[in-house]
Amino acid sequence: MRRTARSILVGAALLSLCGSIGLAGAAERGSMARLVEQPAPATSAKAEILILHATNDGKGIDPNIGKIPELTEPPLSSYNSYKLVERVDLELVKGQAKEKKLPDGGKLGLTLKEITKGKKKDEPTKYAITTTLEKADGKPFIPSMEMNALHGKYFFLAGPKHQGGILVIGIKVK
Amino acid sequence: MSAPTDLELMMYFDGELDEPRASEVRAFVEGSARARQKLDGLSLVGVAVEERARARESSFPDLTDSIMARVSAEAAGRTADAQEPHADRAPEAPPVRPKPLDTPKKLEIAAPAANDNGRLIFGLAAFAAVAAAALFMWGRSTSQRRRSPRAPRQSSRPSTPRSRPGRRRSDLVPASESPPSAPEDEAPPPSAEVAAVDFGSRNGMVYYVAVANQPTTTTVVWVRDE
Numbered sequence: 001m002r003r004t005a006r007s008i009l010v011g012a013a014l015l016s017l018c019g020s021i022g023l024a025g026a027a028e029r030g031s032m033a034r035l036v037e038q039p040a041p042a043t044s045a046k047a048e049i050l051i052l053h054a055t056n057d058g059k060g061i062d063p064n065i066g067k068i069p070e071l072t073e074p075p076l077s078s079y080n081s082y083k084l085v086e087r088v089d090l091e092l093v094k095g096q097a098k099e100k101k102l103p104d105g106g107k108l109g110l111t112l113k114e115i116t117k118g119k120k121k122d123e124p125t126k127y128a129i130t131t132t133l134e135k136a137d138g139k140p141f142i143p144s145m146e147m148n149a150l151h152g153k154y155f156f157l158a159g160p161k162h163q164g165g166i167l168v169i170g171i172k173v174k
Numbered sequence: 175m176s177a178p179t180d181l182e183l184m185m186y187f188d189g190e191l192d193e194p195r196a197s198e199v200r201a202f203v204e205g206s207a208r209a210r211q212k213l214d215g216l217s218l219v220g221v222a223v224e225e226r227a228r229a230r231e232s233s234f235p236d237l238t239d240s241i242m243a244r245v246s247a248e249a250a251g252r253t254a255d256a257q258e259p260h261a262d263r264a265p266e267a268p269p270v271r272p273k274p275l276d277t278p279k280k281l282e283i284a285a286p287a288a289n290d291n292g293r294l295i296f297g298l299a300a301f302a303a304v305a306a307a308a309l310f311m312w313g314r315s316t317s318q319r320r321r322s323p324r325a326p327r328q329s330s331r332p333s334t335p336r337s338r339p340g341r342r343r344s345d346l347v348p349a350s351e352s353p354p355s356a357p358e359d360e361a362p363p364p365s366a367e368v369a370a371v372d373f374g375s376r377n378g379m380v381y382y383v384a385v386a387n388q389p390t391t392t393t394v395v396w397v398r399d400e
Contacts (some may be wrong), residue, residue: 070383070394074383142395143372144371146371151366153365154392155365155394157397158396
């Protein structure tokens with residue numbers, strides 16, 4: 001009777017040890033498999049640049065702009081008219097600065113620093129971007145701004161004076 | 175002098191009352207017939223209790239005496255066994271051995287066997303389980319380290335519209351250092367987190383615009399062109 005109990009105990013101990021080693025191995029193999037399946041990290045992204053001219057001339061929002069409800073919310077609603085000046089795509093490559101000339105002669109500078117994929121399924125990709133704005137005379141308007149932009153979401157820079165209004169620049173990285 | 179209570183009378187009777195109260199009670203008892211009656215009653219009760227205790231004591235056998243009797247009887251029996259080879263001695267009556275105590279039978283079962291390795295086996299099983307858990311955790315942590323060699327630096331503090339005065343480049347400060355004006359749990363994430371901003375000599379503000387039916391707020395950086 002006692003011998004049987006001892007045999008059962010020894011067997012259970014060995015089984016638990018073997019099972020745990022197997023589990024650890026499986027976890028390791030699973031992680032290796034995921035490593036193999038992971039694609040190479042992205043090094044480039046596309047930025048959609050939306051250059052708008054904001055005035056208070058009462059013409060409303062240019063239908064070419066599309067549906068951007070933020071234009072009717074403060075603080076952008078302090079101007080009642082928005083006209084689409086230019087819509088352009090910039091190819092951002094990690095570590096390389098890209099520039100876009102603005103209608104007032106100034107320059108918008110964008111540098112992609114990092115791309116971070118969401119860890120969860122519903123977590124969006126984030127893009128670390130350094131943004132600069134220069135006036136036409138070459139003086140910095142926004143010397144430096146580091147942002148973590150969500151994939152496919154606009155953020156706006158506003159302020160440079162232009163033809164009785166201001167320039168509003170929307171940037172969407174995707 | 176106040177009349178003693180029944181409790182004080184009992185303590186006085188037992189000699190447990192401290193001075194000067196004991197003297198006061200003694201004087202009171204000498205002058206009070208009722209108090210003396212109470213003391214007499216206490217005395218009677220004491221005698222009765224003492225007699226009762228003696229009666230009970232005599233009804234119980236003395237355990238020490240019975241043990242000593244059994245021990246001496248056993249010793250006498252051994253002596254008789256040792257002297258058995260002497261033929262000249264007359265045979266004696268068999269010694270009265272003390273009745274063995276009623277020990278529970280469980281004692282025999284509970285006695286550990288010389289080759290019982292139950293504890294060792296339990297210990298080994300516990301060690302195996304701990305080693306298994308450690309191996310499993312080690313395997314998982316290693317795989318996670320390989321998957322994310324370094325965590326990206328990012329600010330995760332969304333906030334509601336706030337203003338930020340102009341700063342020189344040398345004063346570049348992460349925007350996340352300023353406390354958010356709304357609890358983090360309630361504010362939706364911004365479309366772009368401003369990790370650090372330098373407005374130079376100008377005044378600038380960072381707004382987070384909430385739009386209905388959108389899970390995120392929209393970041394608007396507004397710089398005054400003066």
